Amino acid sequence: MLLRRCGDDAFELQVSAGEAALFSQLCNDLRDQLTGTPDAPHLRRLSPTAHPGHPDRERAYQEMVGGDLVDGQVAALDTVVRTLEQDRLTTAELDAWLRALNALRLALGTALDVSEDRLDDEVAEEDPAFYDHLLYDDLSAVVGLIVSLLADR
Amino acid sequence: MVPSTRPATAPIEVDRPDTDAEPDRPWIVLVWNDPINLMDYVTYVFQTLFGYPLAKAEQLMLDVHHKGRAVVSSGSREKAELDVFRLHEYGLWATMQQD
Numbered sequence: 001m002l003l004r005r006c007g008d009d010a011f012e013l014q015v016s017a018g019e020a021a022l023f024s025q026l027c028n029d030l031r032d033q034l035t036g037t038p039d040a041p042h043l044r045r046l047s048p049t050a051h052p053g054h055p056d057r058e059r060a061y062q063e064m065v066g067g068d069l070v071d072g073q074v075a076a077l078d079t080v081v082r083t084l085e086q087d088r089l090t091t092a093e094l095d096a097w098l099r100a101l102n103a104l105r106l107a108l109g110t111a112l113d114v115s116e117d118r119l120d121d122e123v124a125e126e127d128p129a130f131y132d133h134l135l136y137d138d139l140s141a142v143v144g145l146i147v148s149l150l151a152d153r
Numbered sequence: 154m155v156p157s158t159r160p161a162t163a164p165i166e167v168d169r170p171d172t173d174a175e176p177d178r179p180w181i182v183l184v185w186n187d188p189i190n191l192m193d194y195v196t197y198v199f200q201t202l203f204g205y206p207l208a209k210a211e212q213l214m215l216d217v218h219h220k221g222r223a224v225v226s227s228g229s230r231e232k233a234e235l236d237v238f239r240l241h242e243y244g245l246w247a248t249m250q251q252d
Contacts, residue, residue, distance in 0.1 A: 045244065050249055061237075
């Protein structure tokens with residue numbers, strides 16, 4: 001995958017067929033989960049509480065914004081799928097990629113129960129979650145790359 | 154710094170019975186540490202959403218990382234709810250409470 005700035009509001013994108021298929025599947029799967037099984041345990045970081053310890057305030061807050069948060073998450077995931085085969089991304093599209101890929105990290109990281117000490121612990125290749133950990137690391141690298149591109153003026 | 158290009162969604166007024174909120178006390182927005190969000194990402198989000206210079210955004214991020222949480226904004230209840238929502242859009246663990 002290649003991603004680099006090529007103008008004020010332009011970023012060059014090159015994604016292999018395999019990478020495009022993977023990103024597309026991941027984004028579509030998360031999209032389906034957010035709209036179909038929003039209470040799944042691995043999605044809890046994508047629907048955080050604003051007023052912990054105050055159920056009435058939280059209920060009012062969720063009535064006000066709950067649908068908008070999911071709509072925004074879905075829109076970001078859809079942007080990734082829609083732009084995968086483009087050779088240029090705008091800043092707005094790249095920001096959507098950032099939020100979408102980080103959402104994928106949050107869901108996967110929660111499922112893997114990653115900890116602060118994770119980098120110190122090697123995951124054995126025999127571990128059933130070995131490839132999920134590789135995917136998590138790959139997503140982390142892409143998120144880090146996008147941040148470096150967006151933060152660089 | 155690239156401003157967030159998603160339009161901010163202003164909270165609408167709703168009838169919210171809340172007997173324990175004190176109307177004159179400001180609200181603060183807290184971001185909590187978590188093992189998933191990258192430090193550079195958190196810094197970028199603080200810069201993008203609040204317009205903080207890099208040094209302040211980095212210090213807030215380090216406070217989150219080392220102290221477990223940091224106050225990233227304050228103001229009216231409506232402003233705090235908007236800030237929390239925007240932080241949630243970026244996947245940060247944000248809550249709000251009266252100061």
